[in-house]
Amino acid sequence: MSLLRDSAADGERLVRYLLGFLPEDEAERLDEQSVVNDDVACRLLSVENDLVDAYVRGTLNPELCRRFESYYLASPRRRHRVRFARRFLAAVDRMPAKAPAAPATLATRLRASATSWMFRQRKLTWRPMAAAAVLMLALSLLVVQNVNLRTGLNQALHDSAAQDRRAQTLSSELDAARESNVELARALESTRASSTDSRRDAAVSAAPPAIVLLPQTRSLAPLPTLAVAAVGPVLFELRLESADYARYRAVLKDQEAGRLVWESGVLVPRSIAAAVVPVFVPADVLKPPHRYAFELAGVGAAGREEAVGSYAFRIDAR
Amino acid sequence: MYVATQELLREEPRLTQFAFGRLLAWLDDGVDSEGETYLEMRRRLVSYFDRRNRQFPDELADETLNRIARTLGECGAIAVTPPARYCYAVARFVLLEDLRRKPRYLPVEAVRIEPCVASGPASAAGEQASIREQRLECLDRCLEKLKPEQRDLAIEYYRDAKRTRIDRRRDLAIRLGITMNALGIRASRIRGSLEVCVDDCCSGTERFQGPAS
Numbered sequence: 154m155s156l157l158r159d160s161a162a163d164g165e166r167l168v169r170y171l172l173g174f175l176p177e178d179e180a181e182r183l184d185e186q187s188v189v190n191d192d193v194a195c196r197l198l199s200v201e202n203d204l205v206d207a208y209v210r211g212t213l214n215p216e217l218c219r220r221f222e223s224y225y226l227a228s229p230r231r232r233h234r235v236r237f238a239r240r241f242l243a244a245v246d247r248m249p250a251k252a253p254a255a256p257a258t259l260a261t262r263l264r265a266s267a268t269s270w271m272f273r274q275r276k277l278t279w280r281p282m283a284a285a286a287v288l289m290l291a292l293s294l295l296v297v298q299n300v301n302l303r304t305g306l307n308q309a310l311h312d313s314a315a316q317d318r319r320a321q322t323l324s325s326e327l328d329a330a331r332e333s334n335v336e337l338a339r340a341l342e343s344t345r346a347s348s349t350d351s352r353r354d355a356a357v358s359a360a361p362p363a364i365v366l367l368p369q370t371r372s373l374a375p376l377p378t379l380a381v382a383a384v385g386p387v388l389f390e391l392r393l394e395s396a397d398y399a400r401y402r403a404v405l406k407d408q409e410a411g412r413l414v415w416e417s418g419v420l421v422p423r424s425i426a427a428a429v430v431p432v433f434v435p436a437d438v439l440k441p442p443h444r445y446a447f448e449l450a451g452v453g454a455a456g457r458e459e460a461v462g463s464y465a466f467r468i469d470a471r
Numbered sequence: 472m473y474v475a476t477q478e479l480l481r482e483e484p485r486l487t488q489f490a491f492g493r494l495l496a497w498l499d500d501g502v503d504s505e506g507e508t509y510l511e512m513r514r515r516l517v518s519y520f521d522r523r524n525r526q527f528p529d530e531l532a533d534e535t536l537n538r539i540a541r542t543l544g545e546c547g548a549i550a551v552t553p554p555a556r557y558c559y560a561v562a563r564f565v566l567l568e569d570l571r572r573k574p575r576y577l578p579v580e581a582v583r584i585e586p587c588v589a590s591g592p593a594s595a596a597g598e599q600a601s602i603r604e605q606r607l608e609c610l611d612r613c614l615e616k617l618k619p620e621q622r623d624l625a626i627e628y629y630r631d632a633k634r635t636r637i638d639r640r641r642d643l644a645i646r647l648g649i650t651m652n653a654l655g656i657r658a659s660r661i662r663g664s665l666e667v668c669v670d671d672c673c674s675g676t677e678r679f680q681g682p683a684s
Contacts, residue, residue, distance in 0.1 A: 188515045188559040199655035210632045230521045237666050240610050245629045
């Protein structure tokens with residue numbers, strides 16, 4: 154029998170049993186279980202109480218309600234139960250809700266055991282008994298207080314140790330940050346000094362000139378030959394036949410080796426009217442003597458690139 | 472007018488104190504319950520006969536237990552275990568006999584009237600109101616006699632209806648650290664003891680023994 158394994162299903166089955174809906178053989182089995190099986194007997198009582206309460210509160214569905222009135226209420230004893238339920242539920246609803254106490258704590262258990270001990274000693278005269286009770290109560294309170302104090306002390310020690318560890322960690326982190334700051338300050342100072350020297354040198358020497366390249370044509374014009382510095386960026390200005398794009402991209406190819414040696418990021422024309430695209434190329438890319446060529450492509454709105462010109466040149470020994 | 476009476480159904484003399492003690496011990500099956508097992512078994516038998524729509528379920532339950540006590544007296548022991556199984560077997564015979572038995576009658580004036588009936592020449596409506604009031608007073612008194620934790624549990628358990636009630640019970644079971652089933656059993660026992668207390672109070676034989684918790 155599956156009784157009590159599935160609470161909801163068995164609850165429903167027990168309701169049907171109580172309302173006489175079950176077939177005779179099944180009802181007889183439950184008759185037996187309701188007397189022999191402790192679990193079933195208790196559950197049946199609980200389900201019956203809930204059924205009666207549902208009737209009293211008017212929460213039974215119409216079919217069950219009709220059956221309840223025609224079958225369940227046929228017995229004087231059961232009518233008596235319903236009358237009791239009416240009064241009981243009215244009393245329950247009148248009373249303020251108050252949650253029953255949770256399982257006993259250490260303190261309540263100690264007090265309970267003290268009470269139990271006093272109960273066993275009731276044959277003693279009341280004076281020693283009262284003294285013993287007071288002593289026992291005081292002792293139990295002391296024990297509870299002691300336990301609480303120990304717990305509090307341990308917690309405080311634990312917290313203190315944790316705070317010490319945290320302080321040490323923070324102190325180490327602070328020292329490291331200070332050292333780092335000193336190093337940064339030194340580096341900044343050094344950078345500022347070298348920057349001042351550079352600006353001074355730059356002011357003395359002339360700014361490097363831009364190398365202007367024209368797009369290659371089919372004519373047999375001689376290849377421009379350049380000499381560039383060994384360090385620093387080399388500025389090229391690539392002249393456009395027409396400024397059709399707002400953005401460009403350039404790659405530098407070693408024409409002798411037939412490989413790509415450098416590529417630019419997005420390039421923006423100096424101005425639309427001038428139709429010139431400035432390109433800075435690191436000097437170390439350009440190895441003399443060698444032939445190179447810029448391949449310039451315009452970047453469309455969708456990011457698609459289209460070749461707009463080729464700029465060949467030769468680098469000679471510096 | 473005539474009605475069937477409980478007294479007419481009683482065929483056997485009452486048990487002696489000794490026989491009753493032996494019955495209690497047999498029902499306890501080695502664990503002294505101080506009569507709790509007897510009361511619970513009687514309650515189950517009464518409910519059984521009542522569900523079978525017998526007119527006097529209390530008498531049939533007592534008849535069942537009397538027969539078992541007599542068997543114990545004659546044979547010294549009953550081999551069937553657990554005792555509850557034997558109780559059911561005997562109860563079934565008592566039920567069948569009662570179904571076959573022709574009802575016997577007494578004049579209606581002789582039938583015991585319901586407890587809590589107010590005395591005095593009051594009108595019918597006033598009498599009913601007085602009965603209700605007396606029963607409510609009894610209920611209040613019995614609720615007051617419960618241990619505070621039992622009273623709180625009963626109030627919390629039986630308050631509200633439907634979903635709210637289910638949620639409330641689940642929370643209560645969690646708070647008490649017991650299963651819903653155990654909570655239901657505990658609440659039913661408290662309610663059962665209240666019902667008995669109110670009946671006793673109304674019949675003037677007030678005694679109260681809270682459920683074992």
